[in-house]
Amino acid sequence: MDPGKVSLFKTYDKPKGQGGSGSFATFMIIGPVCFFLGILFSSFPYDYPLLWTSVETPAAYYDQLETHLKFIHASPPIIPRILHIVVSVGFCGFFIKLFKPSEANLLFDGASLVLYVIGVVVYITNIVKGLRIVTMGLYNKVGDELGVEGIGREDSLKVLAASNTILALVLVGVLVLQAGQWYAERKEADEIAKIDAEHESKVAAKKDKNAAVTRSASKKRQ
Structure with missing residues (x-):
């Protein structure tokens, strides 16, 4: 039975450079991912005191962080539109590569x-x-409506900082997978080139052997 018919998804043999790690669609994926990682990196100084240090965070810092987050959320509409366009570019890159x-x-x-x-x-x-x-x-409003203890101000800000970290790890995972694809394709290309070189050397050796046999036969006839 043909393994290609058993597979859940039908696969195709693509020409070199089409849909591979060196295609333009790959840059449509890597570009937005690096763009978002840059945004998250700019937020890291604000998240660090909440998650990555054992020193107690002063109460005044939460006021500063809250002001910063309010300023970000009150950005002009063009800012989230650009962000959503960049997200769409990443999806377009995936759809092109998966066609x-x-x-x-x-x-x-x-x-x-x-x-x-x-x-x-x-x-x-x-x-x-x-x-x-x-x-x-x-803060605490959802918990109050359900009759349970809700998440307070400090915990809400920590959850937001943790979400930034989770998102950064997910995006790094995308970069790792794209790098893995590039490495796998490079190793495959090297193996194919090695096999082709061995085949060409065998063909050349066979031609030389046939030529030598032909020359010896012609000398005997003379």
């Missing part, structure tokens, strides 16, 4: 797309929601 995918595309780009979607979900459910809570000051 008539090869086995490498299914493995590396499929997993990268899953991580990318997880990152978008974290952004929508945690970061955007957290910014709205900070702006409106709705």
Whole structure:
């Protein structure tokens, strides 16, 4: 039985450079990912005192952080629009690479797309929601409505900082998978080149042997 018919997804043999790690679609993925990592890195100095140090965070710092987050959430509409356009560029890159995918595309780009979607979900459910809570000051409100203890101001800011860290790790995972695809394709190309070189050397040796036999036969006839 043909293994290609057993596979859940039909794969294709793509020409070199089409849909691979060196294609333009790959840069459409890596560019937005690096863009978002840069944004998250700029937020790291604000998140560090909340998560990455054992020193007690002063109460005044929460006021400064809250002011900073409110300023970000009150950005002009053009800022989130640019952000959403960059997100869309990343999705377009994935869809281009996964159109008539090869086995490498299914493995590396499929997993990268899953991580990318997880990152978008974290952004929508945690970061955007957290910014709205900070702006409106709705700490503990959900818990009060349900009759349980809600998340206070400090914990809400820590959750927002942790969400930034989770998103950064997810995006780094996308870069690792894309680098893995590049390495796998490079090793495959090296192996193919080695096999082709061995085949050409065998063909050349066979031609030389045949030529030698022909020359010896002609000398005997003379």
